[in-house]
Amino acid sequence: MAHKTIAQLSNELQTKKISSVELTQLFLDRIKRFDKQLNSFITVTEEQALSDAKKADEERSKGNAHPLTGIPFAQKDIFCTKDIKTSCGSKILDNFISPYDATVVTRFKESNTVLLGKTNMDEFAMGSSNETSFYGTVKNPWDLERVPGGSSGGSAAAVAAYLTPGATGTDTGGSIRQPAGFCGISGIKPTYGRVSRYGMIAFASSLDQGGPMARSAEDLALLLNVMAGVDEKDSTSIDKPVPDYTQTLNNSLNGLRIGLPKEFFESGLDNEIATLIQSAIQEFKKLGATIHEITLPNSGLSIPAYYVIAPAECSSNLARYDGVRFGYRCNEPKDLEDLYKRSRSEGFGNEVKRRIMIGTYALSAGYYDTYYLKAQKIRGLIRQDFVDAFKNVDIILSPTSPTTAFKLGEKTSDPISMYLSDMYTIAVNLAGLPGLSIPAGFIKNLPVGLQLVGNFFDEARLLNAAHQYQQVTDWHTRTPEGF
Amino acid sequence: MEWETVIGLEIHAQLLTNSKIFSGASTAFGAEPNTQACAVDLGFPGVLPVLNEEAVRMAIKFGLGVGAEISKKSVFARKNYFYPDLPKGYQISQFELPVVGKGHIDVQLENGDVKRIHITRAHLEEDAGKSLHEDFNGLTGIDLNRAGTPLLEIVSEPDMRSAKEAVAYLKAIHSLVRYLEICDGNMQEGSFRCDANVSVRPKGQSKLGTRAELKNINSFRFVERAINFEIERQITLIESGGTVTQETRLYDPNKHETRSMRSKEEANDYRYFPDPDLLPLVITEDMIAAIKDDLPELPAQKRQRFMEQYSLSAYDADVLVSNRHMAIYFETVVKESGAQPKLVTNWVTGDLLGALNKENLDITESPISTAQLSKLIERISDNTISGKIAKTIFESLWNQEGNVDEIIEKKGLKQVTDNSAIEALIDKILADNPGHVTEYRSGKDKLFGFFVGQAMKASGGKMNPQLLNELLKQKLAQKA
Numbered sequence: 001m002a003h004k005t006i007a008q009l010s011n012e013l014q015t016k017k018i019s020s021v022e023l024t025q026l027f028l029d030r031i032k033r034f035d036k037q038l039n040s041f042i043t044v045t046e047e048q049a050l051s052d053a054k055k056a057d058e059e060r061s062k063g064n065a066h067p068l069t070g071i072p073f074a075q076k077d078i079f080c081t082k083d084i085k086t087s088c089g090s091k092i093l094d095n096f097i098s099p100y101d102a103t104v105v106t107r108f109k110e111s112n113t114v115l116l117g118k119t120n121m122d123e124f125a126m127g128s129s130n131e132t133s134f135y136g137t138v139k140n141p142w143d144l145e146r147v148p149g150g151s152s153g154g155s156a157a158a159v160a161a162y163l164t165p166g167a168t169g170t171d172t173g174g175s176i177r178q179p180a181g182f183c184g185i186s187g188i189k190p191t192y193g194r195v196s197r198y199g200m201i202a203f204a205s206s207l208d209q210g211g212p213m214a215r216s217a218e219d220l221a222l223l224l225n226v227m228a229g230v231d232e233k234d235s236t237s238i239d240k241p242v243p244d245y246t247q248t249l250n251n252s253l254n255g256l257r258i259g260l261p262k263e264f265f266e267s268g269l270d271n272e273i274a275t276l277i278q279s280a281i282q283e284f285k286k287l288g289a290t291i292h293e294i295t296l297p298n299s300g301l302s303i304p305a306y307y308v309i310a311p312a313e314c315s316s317n318l319a320r321y322d323g324v325r326f327g328y329r330c331n332e333p334k335d336l337e338d339l340y341k342r343s344r345s346e347g348f349g350n351e352v353k354r355r356i357m358i359g360t361y362a363l364s365a366g367y368y369d370t371y372y373l374k375a376q377k378i379r380g381l382i383r384q385d386f387v388d389a390f391k392n393v394d395i396i397l398s399p400t401s402p403t404t405a406f407k408l409g410e411k412t413s414d415p416i417s418m419y420l421s422d423m424y425t426i427a428v429n430l431a432g433l434p435g436l437s438i439p440a441g442f443i444k445n446l447p448v449g450l451q452l453v454g455n456f457f458d459e460a461r462l463l464n465a466a467h468q469y470q471q472v473t474d475w476h477t478r479t480p481e482g483f
Numbered sequence: 484m485e486w487e488t489v490i491g492l493e494i495h496a497q498l499l500t501n502s503k504i505f506s507g508a509s510t511a512f513g514a515e516p517n518t519q520a521c522a523v524d525l526g527f528p529g530v531l532p533v534l535n536e537e538a539v540r541m542a543i544k545f546g547l548g549v550g551a552e553i554s555k556k557s558v559f560a561r562k563n564y565f566y567p568d569l570p571k572g573y574q575i576s577q578f579e580l581p582v583v584g585k586g587h588i589d590v591q592l593e594n595g596d597v598k599r600i601h602i603t604r605a606h607l608e609e610d611a612g613k614s615l616h617e618d619f620n621g622l623t624g625i626d627l628n629r630a631g632t633p634l635l636e637i638v639s640e641p642d643m644r645s646a647k648e649a650v651a652y653l654k655a656i657h658s659l660v661r662y663l664e665i666c667d668g669n670m671q672e673g674s675f676r677c678d679a680n681v682s683v684r685p686k687g688q689s690k691l692g693t694r695a696e697l698k699n700i701n702s703f704r705f706v707e708r709a710i711n712f713e714i715e716r717q718i719t720l721i722e723s724g725g726t727v728t729q730e731t732r733l734y735d736p737n738k739h740e741t742r743s744m745r746s747k748e749e750a751n752d753y754r755y756f757p758d759p760d761l762l763p764l765v766i767t768e769d770m771i772a773a774i775k776d777d778l779p780e781l782p783a784q785k786r787q788r789f790m791e792q793y794s795l796s797a798y799d800a801d802v803l804v805s806n807r808h809m810a811i812y813f814e815t816v817v818k819e820s821g822a823q824p825k826l827v828t829n830w831v832t833g834d835l836l837g838a839l840n841k842e843n844l845d846i847t848e849s850p851i852s853t854a855q856l857s858k859l860i861e862r863i864s865d866n867t868i869s870g871k872i873a874k875t876i877f878e879s880l881w882n883q884e885g886n887v888d889e890i891i892e893k894k895g896l897k898q899v900t901d902n903s904a905i906e907a908l909i910d911k912i913l914a915d916n917p918g919h920v921t922e923y924r925s926g927k928d929k930l931f932g933f934f935v936g937q938a939m940k941a942s943g944g945k946m947n948p949q950l951l952n953e954l955l956k957q958k959l960a961q962k963a
């Protein structure tokens with residue numbers, strides 16, 4: 001039962017093959033059994049889950065069933081949950097209990113999903129391996145010596161190991177897609193503005209976007225149906241009707257124009273991954289798609305631009321963690337400056353500090369034009385590359401990451417090589433476009449992710465293409481040994 | 484050497500919105516500390532700002548009031564610095580693209596001249612909370628009720644040449660924002676605050692001297708005193724061979740001095756950048772047009788109209804229009820009483836304003852309604868009472884002792900207009916003072932006042948003065 005998709009579980013609940021309480025207990029038991037080795041959860045909300053499940057069963061028996069009613073679910077620990085610890089993977093928020101629910105959390109509550117707990121993540125979502133978490137590294141279920149990716153590594157590992165049927169993630173530079181790829185699951189980063197950021201702890205506000213992670217494109221569609229939509233509490237959310245993403249899953253791909261950016265198939269890409277991506281392209285051809293080479297001439301500038309803009313925004317977003325009103329405060333501060341300095345230097349980890357310092361520098365008088373403004377101009381060029389490309393194609397296809405999951409500790413001392421693991425995903429955030437990752441094969445028993453990028457608000461088309469691919473392949477149904 | 488003073492003001496006006504500029508929390512003053520701050524105002528993790536449209540409308544009103552260009556697109560930026568009463572570690576403000584561009588206001592100076600002061604810009608921003616350093620035994624208390632209150636920062640050009648001009652400008656803006664009903668102008672509660680940039684230069688020099696920024700000057704009186712102190716300080720410093728350093732100085736009203744807070748070198752690098760949580764503020768022509776249609780008559784226009792329509796002096800008109808509600812009060816009384824506008828002006832700007840100021844009341848809180856003051860003036864005009872008696876009735880009205888006619892009736896204050904009664908009284912006074920009568924008749928005209936005084940005294944002031952004068956003159960002439 002635990003290995004079923006959300007769509008299947010929804011059906012089991014509807015046909016009364018199992019109750020939500022039973023299903024919830026099943027997943028809680030699995031978390032107890034497996035999460036000691038994986039470390040994918042920061043907080044498990046057992047009591048809350050069982051009472052949510054009881055309520056969901058009651059609602060279902062009253063006939064108030066939403067497709068997600070009673071489905072166990074996990075929230076990345078970046079989404080604020082009322083009365084439940086929200087740490088954002090940081091010591092500085094280790095004691096933080098939010099007084100309110102994030103809009104995304106409210107929406108899941110309203111459809112009566114069951115909250116199993118809060119998943120582990122890189123500290124403040126800054127990382128590509130989950131190794132920056134204050135709560136310790138998450139292990140990849142496919143190989144416990146390897147990273148699950150990051151920053152939504154806890155969500156990815158938990159879904160891959162069947163500790164939850166689905167989870168939320170957030171994606172600032174690839175944080176949903178890269179861990180989905182590393183763990184062999186499906187994940188979508190929607191268009192910037194599609195999902196409310198209210199209550200989603202900010203890393204880089206102009207890039208952050210929440211999205212679902214699950215085991216199939218169909219499940220992503222069910223989850224995105226709940227998450228998407230304008231929110232008056234988020235001025236950057238966009239007031240545009242949300243289609244029912246499940247309705248278009250079975251559309252034909254006949255005539256779908258798929259673009260391959262030549263820059264993404266050049267240097268740095270693992271040969272075996274390139275071969276797997278070629279086979280996926282063949283599958284899409286068989287499904288009726290046409291393949292076109294395209295160019296994204298400025299994509300090589302994505303990483304430098306990103307590592308100015310994201311740290312700049314983070315240096316300001318993280319100023320509120322000052323030991324004054326909430327969160328970690330150092331012992332016995334001598335004076336105000338001591339309170340700030342020690343609370344922040346003891347409360348933040350190294351990667352967060354590195355980015356705060358880079359960002360502070362980039363915004364400083366005399367450097368603003370050279371770094372921040374220039375990076376914003378590059379961002380405009382990158383966005384324009386995509387706009388031009390989408391004049392001729394419907395979807396852009398590439399690998400999600402240049403390699404499969406790397407070993408724990410392999411890149412921790414070399415931030416630049418860590419940053420490069422997001423080279424195919426970051427441009428998508430800079431442009432604000434939707435992108436998803438689905439499994440497309442294995443190399444030495446490690447999953448390989450395939451990235452599909454769509455035009456603004458074209459999530460339905462991405463999910464449709466991914467679902468069709470998953471009808472003719474079974475990569476997404478593979479189970480890591482022992483789980 | 485002759486010195487010239489150069490002054491520019493930065494005014495912070497708290498806007499009279501019901502809720503904060505980026506959250507739904509109330510902006511009411513005086514609540515228990517930290518009871519009017521929601522998660523957004525407290526800068527909790529994950530919260531986002533949502534712009535209050537009313538604050539934007541108020542900024543536009545101001546812009547139109549100073550004839551300024553309203554930016555079709557303006558941008559909110561983050562001003563980053565650490566301070567305990569700044570919850571997010573940055574203030575949301577406008578930096579490169581403010582909502583209100585260049586404008587101006589014409590200011591009435593004491594000598595009657597009008598001077599045009601140019602406004603550089605006005606922008607929207609959020610207020611910080613308050614740090615309370617007393618009563619916490621070496622600790623600091625933080626009250627975040629004020630955090631997120633909308634402010635309009637109004638920046639002037641360095642157009643003022645004396646402390647008096649600066650005060651006149653400040654008063655003009657103060658009056659304008661209250662006319663527009665966008666700020667209550669309360670300087671004591673800090674809803675209307677001002678910083679002054681002050682520098683001096685040798686007369687005739689075009690290059691500006693180094694300026695000092697004066698803070699904590701939160702009354703018209705302090706503004707004038709602080710600026711004058713600072714001018715003296717700078718001149719003395721330069722004349723004794725020193726140089727002025729660019730710095731922020733705090734005014735201490737108790738010691739009547741300014742002292743250094745921080746120098747330019749110690750100043751923060753605010754690392755401004757556009758706030759990614761807020762979209763650019765776009766203002767349409769339609770919105771501006773709708774607000775324009777809704778604008779009240781502004782002080783300058785009203786002053787002009789009062790001088791023409793009511794034949795008032797510039798001074799009288801200025802006093803009347805300085806407060807929109809006083810102007811309304813005045814016009815209502817003129818209309819209701821049908822009396823001479825000058826007479827009404829004297830009552831409103833004299834007795835009424837004096838009494839209000841004494842008890843620190845605004846005209847909207849006046850215990851005497853326009854209807855009562857109108858009736859009072861009407862009773863002077865129709866000769867029921869004399870102007871002198873009217874002052875007594877005014878006091879009774881102020882003390883809520885009834886309406887005008889009741890008080891006249893109850894206290895028997897009705898003027899004596901019966902010729903025979905007056906004549907009888909005159910006869911008695913003349914008979915009682917034969918010596919004075921003789922002196923008067925021998926040419927000592929000044930004694931006329933003596934007889935008037937005696938008659939008024941004897942009648943308890945109720946004698947109609949015109950009648951008395953007339954009859955007294957007749958009687959004194961008759962028996963010559």
